[in-house]
Amino acid sequence: MLPPHLWSFISATAVALAATTPSRRATVCNGHAEFCSRLYSNVTYIGAHDSFAFSEDPLALAADQRVDIPTQLDLGVRLLQAQGHMNGDVLHFCHTSCELFDGGPVLNYLQLVKTWLDANPNEVLTLLFTNPEGLSPAGVWKPVFDAANITNLTYVPPSLPVTQSQWPTLGSMVDNGTRVVVFMDAEANGPDPTPIILPEFTMVWENPFSVTNASFPCSVNRIDGPLATEEHMYLINHSLNINIIPIGSGVIISDPLAAPTTNGITSILADANGCTPLGGNRAPAFVLLDFVNIGEAFQAVDLLNGIP
Ligand SMILES: *[C@@H]1O[C@H](CO)[C@@H](O)[C@H](O)[C@H]1NC(C)=O
Ligand SMILES: *[C@@H]1O[C@H](CO)[C@@H](O)[C@H](O)[C@H]1NC(C)=O
Ligand SMILES: *[C@@H]1O[C@H](CO)[C@@H](O)[C@H](O)[C@H]1NC(C)=O
Ligand SMILES: *[C@@H]1O[C@H](CO)[C@@H](O)[C@H](O)[C@H]1NC(C)=O
Ligand SMILES: *[C@@H]1O[C@H](CO)[C@@H](O)[C@H](O)[C@H]1NC(C)=O
Numbered sequence: 001m002l003p004p005h006l007w008s009f010i011s012a013t014a015v016a017l018a019a020t021t022p023s024r025r026a027t028v029c030n031g032h033a034e035f036c037s038r039l040y041s042n043v044t045y046i047g048a049h050d051s052f053a054f055s056e057d058p059l060a061l062a063a064d065q066r067v068d069i070p071t072q073l074d075l076g077v078r079l080l081q082a083q084g085h086m087n088g089d090v091l092h093f094c095h096t097s098c099e100l101f102d103g104g105p106v107l108n109y110l111q112l113v114k115t116w117l118d119a120n121p122n123e124v125l126t127l128l129f130t131n132p133e134g135l136s137p138a139g140v141w142k143p144v145f146d147a148a149n150i151t152n153l154t155y156v157p158p159s160l161p162v163t164q165s166q167w168p169t170l171g172s173m174v175d176n177g178t179r180v181v182v183f184m185d186a187e188a189n190g191p192d193p194t195p196i197i198l199p200e201f202t203m204v205w206e207n208p209f210s211v212t213n214a215s216f217p218c219s220v221n222r223i224d225g226p227l228a229t230e231e232h233m234y235l236i237n238h239s240l241n242i243n244i245i246p247i248g249s250g251v252i253i254s255d256p257l258a259a260p261t262t263n264g265i266t267s268i269l270a271d272a273n274g275c276t277p278l279g280g281n282r283a284p285a286f287v288l289l290d291f292v293n294i295g296e297a298f299q300a301v302d303l304l305n306g307i308p
């Protein structure tokens, strides 16, 4: 029989432990049990380039996707890329300009994403938003995340930059409910930052974009210091463009007719393998595609992830 003061010590300890230990332990993360113990940075994810710019109309030349956001996510897309522009005084996702392609308010988009996240609690998702107008992350972007109630789901690293080996495991992100990683290409480390939006190029490098060579020769195109190249994750911009007006500097658009080949296993693996030596002998973390519903992207990514 333990003396009462010892009992109260033991139960207080148990309460303290329960408070610091997540209430559940994920057994499946992003569809695979073995991913729960893998670092976020050691998984290859399919990304949808211009995810908001979807249209079933093949003549909508500014559309780089054919299926909507929930369908992209249900297919297995785990990085959504989108480009923010002000339309009047509302933040929209638009392709190059809102006159060319207006994907609607970012709030509507993030609400769709939140609905999907709530329905899929064991999934880690990356958002990569580009900020060509240099809009304030704290003043313009974060309020939209707050309004969509995604702020609480973001992963905020204890310090920046995070090296490739310092990212948490998918399991710990799922257990803590901090399973949305938000990157931005510009201004995230500018004068008006927010901890929920991370500077992309200090932690992720990219190969060239607007490529018209189907062999996708790899090089480190956009990157920022101070970390060494191989301490970054990397993203391959695997969309093949076509010059539809080959005069002067031309007009290039993503080539939908080539999508079955571009998004085929052979082309994706060749691009990834070409970049592997530059990326510390690791596979790309992100394979960014147009027309994600076409081709064999999800089989290719299983191979890169060592899934039989
Ligand atoms: C915000 O999301 C959290 C969990 O993600 C949920 O518990 C909460 O009810 C949501 N709040 C609103 C106002 O939707
Ligand atoms: C985030 O969670 C905290 C408590 O966990 C809560 O006070 C806050 O209202 C939540 N924010 C949103 C946007 O739901
Ligand atoms: C999850 O929470 C635990 C306990 O607070 C912490 O040690 C760990 O770093 C957190 N992981 C993530 C991914 O935030
Ligand atoms: C395409 O890339 C391959 C591989 O790097 C290279 O050998 C070839 O010359 C390139 N073709 C053109 C037209 O640039
Ligand atoms: C994950 O680690 C394995 C083993 O080192 C490596 O083969 C693979 O390329 C890595 N993947 C990524 C995305 O880092």
Ligand SMILES: CC(=O)N[C@H]1CO[C@H](CO)[C@@H](O)[C@@H]1O
Pocket: 049, 081, 128, 130, 206, 209, 210, 235, 237, 239, 288
């Ligand atoms: C993340 C991202 O979208 N990177 C680039 C991929 O290619 C397009 C052009 O097709 C660039 O605008 C993006 O910045």
